[in-house]
Amino acid sequence: MMEIEIKARVKNRDEVKERIKSIGNFVRKEHQEDLYFDSPYRNFVESGEVLRIRKTLHKNTLTYKKKRTDERARIRIEHEAKVESGDDIAEILEDLGFIQIAKIRKEREIYNTNECKIELDMVEGLGEFVEVEILIPEDEDITKSKEKIFEILEKIGVPRENIEKKPYLELYLDKKRWIGEKKR
Amino acid sequence: MMEIEIKARVKNRDEVKERIKSIGNFVRKEHQEDLYFDSPYRNFVESGEVLRIRKTLHKNTLTYKKKRTDERARIRIEHEAKVESGDDIAEILEDLGFIQIAKIRKEREIYNTNECKIELDMVEGLGEFVEVEILIPEDEDITKSKEKIFEILEKIGVPRENIEKKPYLELYLDKKRWIGEKKR
Numbered sequence: 001m002m003e004i005e006i007k008a009r010v011k012n013r014d015e016v017k018e019r020i021k022s023i024g025n026f027v028r029k030e031h032q033e034d035l036y037f038d039s040p041y042r043n044f045v046e047s048g049e050v051l052r053i054r055k056t057l058h059k060n061t062l063t064y065k066k067k068r069t070d071e072r073a074r075i076r077i078e079h080e081a082k083v084e085s086g087d088d089i090a091e092i093l094e095d096l097g098f099i100q101i102a103k104i105r106k107e108r109e110i111y112n113t114n115e116c117k118i119e120l121d122m123v124e125g126l127g128e129f130v131e132v133e134i135l136i137p138e139d140e141d142i143t144k145s146k147e148k149i150f151e152i153l154e155k156i157g158v159p160r161e162n163i164e165k166k167p168y169l170e171l172y173l174d175k176k177r178w179i180g181e182k183k184r
Numbered sequence: 185m186m187e188i189e190i191k192a193r194v195k196n197r198d199e200v201k202e203r204i205k206s207i208g209n210f211v212r213k214e215h216q217e218d219l220y221f222d223s224p225y226r227n228f229v230e231s232g233e234v235l236r237i238r239k240t241l242h243k244n245t246l247t248y249k250k251k252r253t254d255e256r257a258r259i260r261i262e263h264e265a266k267v268e269s270g271d272d273i274a275e276i277l278e279d280l281g282f283i284q285i286a287k288i289r290k291e292r293e294i295y296n297t298n299e300c301k302i303e304l305d306m307v308e309g310l311g312e313f314v315e316v317e318i319l320i321p322e323d324e325d326i327t328k329s330k331e332k333i334f335e336i337l338e339k340i341g342v343p344r345e346n347i348e349k350k351p352y353l354e355l356y357l358d359k360k361r362w363i364g365e366k367k368r
Contacts, residue, residue, distance in 0.1 A: 039280065041225035051280070064279045079279055081272035088265035095248045095263055096223065096235065 001135045003078060004142055006149045008162040010120070010128040017109075019156040020118050020130075024111035030056045034104045035090055036169050040097035045173065051098065055086040062089050102172050116152060126171050130158055185319045187262055188326055190333045192346040194304070194312040201293075201304060203340040204314075208297035214240045218288045219274055220353050224281035229357065235282065239270040246273050286356050300336060310355050314342055 010016050035053040038044045044051060048067030054060065063080045083089045090100065106123040119131040132149045136142065150160060166174070194200050219237040222228045228235060232251030238244065247264045267273045274284065290307040303315040316336050318329045334344065350358070 041281070062273070062276060064276045066279065079272070079275045081276055082268035083273075084266035084268075088263070089246070089267075091263045092246060092248045092265055095250065097225070 002138045002140075002142075003133060003135055004145045004149065005131055005133040006146070006153065007129055007131045007164050007167075008153055008158045009164050010130050010158065011162070012157060013120070013128050016130060016157050017120060020111050020120065023152075023155060024113035024118055027110040027112050029107065029109045030058075032056050032106050032108055033086075034102075034106075034168075035086065035100055036102040036104070037093055037098040038101045040099070045101070045170070050167070050169070051093070053083075053086045053089055053093075060084065060086040060089075102169055102176075104168050104172055106168075113152075115148060118152070118156070123168060125175065126168065129164065130156065186322045186324070186326075187317060187319055188329045188333065189315055189317040190330070190337065191313055191315045191348050191351075192337055192342045193348050194314050194342065195346070196341060197304070197312050200314060200341050204295050204302050204304065207336075207339060208295035208302055211294040211296050213291065213293045214242075216240050216290050216292055217270075218286075218290075218352075219270065219284055220286040220288070221277055221282040222285045224283070229285075229354070234351070234353070235277075237267075237270045237273055237277075244268065244270040244273075286353055286360075288352050288356055290352075297336075299332060302336070302340070307352060309359065310352065313348065314340065 033055040035055070037051045037053075039049075039051065042049075050063070050065040050067075052063045052065075054063065060083050061080050062083050063078060065078045094100070104123065104126075106121050109120040111118040111120070115134065117133045119133070121129045121131065123129060130153075132152050134145045134149060136145050153160065153163075164171070217239040219239070221235045221237075223233075223235070226233075234247070234249040234251075236247045236249075238247065244267050245264050246267055247262060249262045278284065288307065288310075290305050293304040295302040295304070299318065301317045303317070305313045305315065307313060314337075316333045318333060320326065320329050337344065337347075348355070
């Protein structure tokens with residue numbers, strides 16, 4: 001399956017939340033701590049690959065995502081593995097030469113509708129966002145699914161100009177770079 | 185902690201097993217399937233590093249071992265992580281460019297004594313072996329521990345000339361190469 005996901009900045013959280021509740025069901029809230037790694041043999045930020053350990057209260061996962069780009073939507077092929085301890089896996093990745101480049105913490109509220117998954121995020125240091133995600137078979141045309149996501153965003157009160165193409169990792173690294181430059 | 189381990193070929197399994205039972209307690213028997221991986225950026229067989237997924241009935245683990253060589257004993261620093269599914273982790277390792285180079289199956293009987301751990305192995309295609317293992321602090325001198333292991337091997341009826349310095353992976357790859365050459 002392929003994950004089509006569009007993210008947008010949220011400036012009116014209370015309103016957006018009310019609107020999400022009117023079209024979807026609340027699933028759960030979770031605190032996520034994401035550790036991102038770069039590889040010793042290829043620049044994953046440049047290649048768009050993602051290697052991530054996600055730590056939550058009840059589950060820890062190792063995820064690899066391979067990027068396929070498309071204007072304004074992120075389409076990925078993704079493999080995930082549950083692990084007992086995120087820290088043990090981090091240790092082995094570091095043994096192998098992988099470098100931890102970011103630790104991103106967020107509070108995520110997850111909602112489901114018949115068509116999609118909606119995630120309302122407060123990301124430490126980066127602000128508030130909403131992500132709308134649809135899963136489709138790998139050979140399916142994505143234009144329709146993207147149009148559907150745009151419609152959903154409109155329904156929940158998020159204008160198209162709020163769409164944020166950059167993944168959290170990139171926003172995080174941009175900010176770190178910007179702070180680094182300011183300090184100089 | 186550092187693991188000091190000496191392995192030897194067993195030609196008289198029944199006798200060795202009786203002798204092990206007279207000095208140690210049986211812990212459990214398990215079927216292990218070990219998947220070994222090489223890396224895309226360094227030859228792990230040459231560097232002596234080990235990246236292994238071990239699948240057993242009740243537990244799956246990802247292990248990385250960094251080699252430190254010493255005559256006749258293998259001394260390693262080891263990190264291990266429990267994972268839910270060995271196959272999910274294998275998939276991610278392959279996504280990352282790691283190459284599965286061996287699948288080794290064995291029946292292992294594990295025994296404990298006050299001083300050490302003893303493992304009696306039947307390895308598919310490679311034969312019967314015993315491994316004696318001691319854990320010591322990383323700064324401790326290893327000569328004494330090695331001497332202790334030699335004594336234990338003697339006690340359980342395994343002569344010093346049966347010591348096999350090569351790890352299973354190397355024996356497996358040697359055999360594969362040998363069969364490959366025979367076929368040519």
